[in-house]
């Protein structure tokens with residue numbers, strides 16, 4: 001198992017004492033699996049994924065267990081946390097511009113982990129990242145290495161971030177709304193890219209999205225979160241057509257279907 005979270009409770013200090021953000025969350029991701037984590041904004045999806053890599057505030061209190069490839073991430077010391085983040089698991093986020101330093105060249109940002117954490121020589125790191133740029137469909141690597149983030153589109157930047165994440169050879173990838181900020185065509189391309197890379201590398205992916213339809217189409221299994229708890233867990237093939245909780249049903253019904261969209265358009269045209 002790549003990731004196992006069992007009965008995770010997470011609280012942060014608050015003026016009224018403490019605020020519990022996660023309530024007994026349990027989930028798992030196996031080798032080669034894509035697992036969806038779905039829920040509306042504020043349901044606790046990002047906090048769950050961040051907790052897996054201990055990317056939570058120091059003052060947060062965690063109870064329960066988190067295992068990443070056998071490493072206990074609740075009790076782990078700094079060295080183990082560093083090992084997991086630098087060798088075993090990577091996380092990508094919605095907005096690549098937020099993780100790339102705007103005044104550093106892409107080449108420096110993308111090779112940072114190889115050079116500073118893995119102690120790979122700079123020239124060798126550039127060769128490795130150049131080959132990864134090819135894998136993620138980025139042309140003209142020499143120009144790209146010299147570019148600054150503002151010179152690239154969101155889709156290209158997300159590919160750069162994916163290449164940088166892959167540079168450590170992660171077994172587990174946590175993708176937090178990684179395609180949500182992209183236009184529909186670029187989103188489809190990046191999703192196809194992640195799927196191909198996952199299969200080639202047999203990575204496990206925790207795929208976080210607010211979009212139940214996307215999770216149902218893209219993932220093997222789906223967990224649904226609400227108010228910091230997992231309220232449903234099903235195979236992706238059935239969750240959209242056979243939701244068992246009222247909340248998942250509401251999420252499924254919130255997606256406009258094509259006939260409904262057409263009817264809405266007809267109404268608009270009729271009233272124009």
Ligand SMILES: Nc1ncnc2c1ncn2[C@@H]1O[C@H](COP(=O)(O)OP(=O)(O)OP(=O)(O)O)[C@@H](O)[C@H]1O
Nearest residue numbers: 012021039040041042043044045046047048057210
């Ligand atoms: N460090 C923190 N301190 C206080 N509250 C926090 C902290 N981190 C998250 N929260 C709160 O915990 C709740 C869950 O947040 P989280 O970001 O995990 O939800 P989410 O489902 O990922 O939502 P979104 O899709 O909007 O990112 C939210 O109400 C958020 O405000």
